[in-house]
Amino acid sequence: MARLPRAFFARPSLEVAPELIGQVLARRLDDGTRLSARIVEVEAYDELDPASHSFRGRTPRTDVMFGTPGRLYVYFTYGMHWCMNVVTGRAGEGSAVLLRAAEPLEGLEAMTARRGPRPPRELLAGPARWTRAFGIDGRDDGADLVRGAAVWLERGERVPSDRVAVTARIGVTVATERPWRFVDAASRCLSRPLPRVSPSAPRRR
DNA sequence: CGTTGGATTGGCT
DNA sequence: GCCAATCCAACGC
Numbered sequence: 001m002a003r004l005p006r007a008f009f010a011r012p013s014l015e016v017a018p019e020l021i022g023q024v025l026a027r028r029l030d031d032g033t034r035l036s037a038r039i040v041e042v043e044a045y046d047e048l049d050p051a052s053h054s055f056r057g058r059t060p061r062t063d064v065m066f067g068t069p070g071r072l073y074v075y076f077t078y079g080m081h082w083c084m085n086v087v088t089g090r091a092g093e094g095s096a097v098l099l100r101a102a103e104p105l106e107g108l109e110a111m112t113a114r115r116g117p118r119p120p121r122e123l124l125a126g127p128a129r130w131t132r133a134f135g136i137d138g139r140d141d142g143a144d145l146v147r148g149a150a151v152w153l154e155r156g157e158r159v160p161s162d163r164v165a166v167t168a169r170i171g172v173t174v175a176t177e178r179p180w181r182f183v184d185a186a187s188r189c190l191s192r193p194l195p196r197v198s199p200s201a202p203r204r205r
Numbered sequence: 206c207g208t209t210g211g212a213t214t215g216g217c218t
Numbered sequence: 219g220c221c222a223a224t225c226c227a228a229c230g231c
Binding site: 083129191 | 210211212213214
């Protein structure tokens with residue numbers, strides 16, 4: 001399986017994000033089990049963006065985000081959840097793409113063991129659900145996706161750009177004018193369904 | 206040093 | 219739909 005090269009990541013997050021849809025994240029667990037999943041939902045962040053961890057400058061937590069592209073930036077939030085990002089841009093720039101949802105391909109049994117019994121479509125449908133299923137935590141912060149042996153990205157089947165939908169980011173209360181969430185509109189494994197396009201009649205609420 | 210709130214989730218009303 | 223869980227990074231004094 002061909003890995004995505006460093007050059008793929010060394011571009012602005014807004015450019016990399018939509019191209020990550022359809023690519024495959026692979027994982028080798030300590031016991032040798034191979035996990036993989038097809039990316040269906042991501043969000044772009046950069047340092048000019050008030051919603052980004054990098055907006056307030058380089059800190060111990062965001063150090064990886066400002067470093068070499070093609071590495072994993074992993075952070076802890078809400079006292080219990082891990083989320084993972086792909087670092088993008090040139091070294092010195094604080095940009096990354098949050099991995100939010102995927103369709104499980106290999107290792108369903110191991111994922112289910114970590115997440116508890118659930119329909120496969122819910123296994124990786126959310127950033128913290130995905131890290132839990134993949135066993136990703138703070139130890140993976142800074143992992144090299146281009147050359148590392150624990151987690152990496154393989155080229156997947158191309159998704160036509162007209163099937164990649166753009167929406168506002170989830171859980172982000174600032175910079176809402178930046179529609180930087182990208183999803184495979186045909187996927188049933190999203191963390192949130194796409195906003196319904198009303199056919200004609202206005203909906204009650 | 207104390208305070209605040211978060212790129213979330215799952216369980217309950 | 220609402221909210222608690224549960225830790226810690228970032229910021230203010």
